[in-house]
Amino acid sequence: MSFADLGLSDELLSAVTDAGYTEPTPIQAQAIPSVLMMRDLIGIAQTGTGKTAAFVLPMIDILAHGRSRARMPRSLILEPTRELAAQVAENFEKYGAGTKLSMALLIGGVSMGDQIKALEKGVDVLIATPGRLMDLFGRGNILLTGCSMLVIDEADRMLDMGFIPDIEEICTKLPKQRQTLLFSATMPAPIKRLADKFLENPKTIEVSRPASTNLNIKQWLVPVSGTAFKKRDALRRLLGQDEVRNAIIFCNRKTTVRELNKSLKSHGFKSGEIHGDMEQAQRIAELDLFKDGKINILVASDVAARGLDIKGVSHVFNFDAPWHPDDYVHRIGRTGRGGATGIAFTLVTAEDAENIQNIEKLTGQKIDRLELGDTPEADAPAAEEPRRGRRERAPRAEGRRERTPRAPTPEVTVEAGASPQADRDAGSEAAPRPSERPQRGSRIEPTFAPPPRRDVRRDDRNDRRPHRDERDDGPDDGWNGPIPDFLNAVIAL
C-alpha cells in the first residue's frame, strides 16, 4: 500500500513525498479514500497514528479542486486545545503549500485583530478552538453557511472539557448538506450520541483498540513514598540515567508543575514548563525550546498530554499518577512516536493504588514495578535524616549519578506502595530516631513538626506552622502540633 493508491492528486502526492512519507499509516490508508468520496467518517484512533494527515490531505484535495467562495470559509476543523489547533495549522501549511488555499487559525490567548483581518480577506479553512470560534461568531465576524466540511477532532477530549454544547451549537450554524468527520480515541455514550445526531451514514474506522497502549513504550511503575521531597529525589535519580535524552514530566496540578520545574532547575537540569495558566506566547516559546533541544526536560500539565507531536521524546515521566486512566495512555503516548521506542516511568504512592488498578484494567496489561532501592549515601545523605539540617543539605554530587533500572524481581506483584521496600522507605523517613523521641512526661518538643526555621521566630513556632509553600521539602505528615505519647508508637510504623 502506498500513498499513490489512495486517490490523492499528483500535486499532493509530491508534497507528501517531499515531506518524507512513503507509506500511509493504517488510519490514513482507510480514511483518505472515504473522505475523498465525501463520506462522513468516524475515526477511532489515538494521536500519533497519523490521524491529522488522514483528514488534512484529502481536505486539501477536495478544497483545492472545488470552487472557492470569496470570503466564505468552506471547511472548519475543531480542536480542543490551542496547541493542537496550531499543530494542525502547521500541517495544513506544509501540505497545502502548493495550493492557493488560505487558512485562519482561530484560538484564544492571541489578539483577535489578525484573525478578524484574515476572516475579512476570506479564507478557505478555519482551524479553531471552540471558545474563540464562538466568540468571533457572536461578534458577527464569521459566517459558517458555506462550510461544507467539518472535522471534530479529539471528540472525547472535547467532552472531558465540556465543549459538547458548544460543538452542538456550532454544528447547527453549518449547512445541513456537508461532510462531517469525527475523530476520537474512545467512544463514550455522549460522543456516540453526538455522532448519531450530526453525522450521516458514517463509515467507522478503528485503527487500534481504544485505550491500548503503544507496544513500543516500555512502562515502569516506581513506588515512592508520597512526599514531594521523596518524589523529586526519585525523579532526579531516574532522570540521571544515561538513556534519558529528553523527557516530558507530567504533574496533576499546575502548582506542582511550577514547583517541580523550579526544583529541577535548581538542581542543574535544563528544564522548562507548560501549563494553562501561562501566556500563550510563553507556552509556545517553551515548547519550541524543547523541540529545538535547548532544554531537554519539559514539565507539563495535562495541557500537553494529548496529541502533541514532538519528535524524538525518549522518556515520559508521570510525577503524579494521573487520576483518569485515559490520561495515562495519552501522556505516555508522547514518547514512542512514529515507531520509535520510548520509556515511561510513573511514580506511584500508596494513594495511587486505585488509579493504577484502573490504568492496568484499561490497558489490559500489568505494568512492571521498579524498586529504586535506598538512596545512595553520597547522593543524598541529608535525605536519610529528614528532620535535621534540611536546609544545610550538601549540594548534589557533581555529575549526576547514573543508575540503570534494576530489573524487577519476577514475584513482585504487590500493590504500589505496599511493598516491603516501600514500607522500609516510609519507615526510615517517618520514624524519629530514638534519641529524638520525646521523653514521657516532658514537655514535648514536637519531633514531627518542622524544626525551627531561621526565618521563623521561636515564639511563633508552636502556633504557626510555615505555610506549605514556604516549607522546604519536608515530608507532609499533616501533623500540626505536639505529638501525644500514645501516638509515638503508631508513628514509628
Place this chain on the structure above:
DNA sequence: AAAAAAT
C-alpha cells in the same frame, strides 16, 4: 480531586 477553553 485537575486541567482545559473566551476575556
